Amino acid sequence: MRSVRAVIIAMVLLVGLHGCDVGRSEGGKQPVELTVSAAASLQDALKEVKTAFEHEHPNIRIHYNFGSSGALQKQIAQGAPVDLFFSAAVLPFEELKKEGLIDSTHEKTVVANELVLIVPKQEEGAIQSLDDITRAKRVAIGIPESVPAGIYAKQTLERAGLWENVEPRLVLAKDVRQVLTYVETGNVDAGFVYRTDALVSGNVHIAAAVPDEMHEPIVYPLGVVKTSKHLQEARQFYAYLTSEQALKQFEQYGFRRAH
Structure with a gap:
């Protein structure tokens, strides 16, 4: 019995020592x-x-x-x-x-990166240019005070003379990926994200690419x-x-x- 007990204790110790090495790098x-x-x-x-x-x-x-x-x-x-x-x-x-x-x-x-205007995939064709954004009931952008994509979107709308028209219908997001989610789920009619964000989603359509001169360099x-x-x-x-x-x-x- 003592020998069996000794073997069991030894096995437990070996397992414990092995566990201490989990997550360690070489060396x-x-x-x-x-x-x-x-x-x-x-x-x-x-x-x-x-x-x-x-x-x-x-x-x-x-x-x-x-x-x-x-x-x-x-x-x-x-x-x-x-x-x-x-x-x-x-x-x-x-x-x-x-x-x-x-x-x-x-x-x-x-x-x-590049700023783009996106719409839900199923709404492709409803908005085809920046000027068409006046048709949207809800538009998502990042919070301009803290989200760079939101700052670029605001600059774009201001330089296009559309800010005052669109501002009452804005839905503000905590970051650019939340804007993407709002558009993907159809909670908004359009939104401003980076081209890289639009490319990773199969549920949105790029309605328009925003010219670089409409905002600060991204x-x-x-x-x-x-x-x-x-x-x-x-x-x-x-x-x-x-x-x-x-x-x-x-x-x-x-x-x-x-x-």
């Missing part, structure tokens, strides 16, 4: 976990980038915090533990630079956050995000290279 060390705050419009491309990067760097794990760039900027400014910031607009990024929170040696504008600056506790690893991921391999992945999702 027996726990992987470094990086938190990347990124604009909602980047999520599909960044998930693919994460898979490729982690395959090449088993000692690093990437965790994303997606949202509107303005909201993410405020979180970082208030001390949220973030290692990299990938914004969909220059202003939130510049605000963090002014506060000395971005590593000036590791910052770059990586990709660009570019995505990336930077390492100075307060990161893992600067070396954060800089490694930064290097990958700005590499030729990553740029090709972004292009597959409809992004353009920033000039």
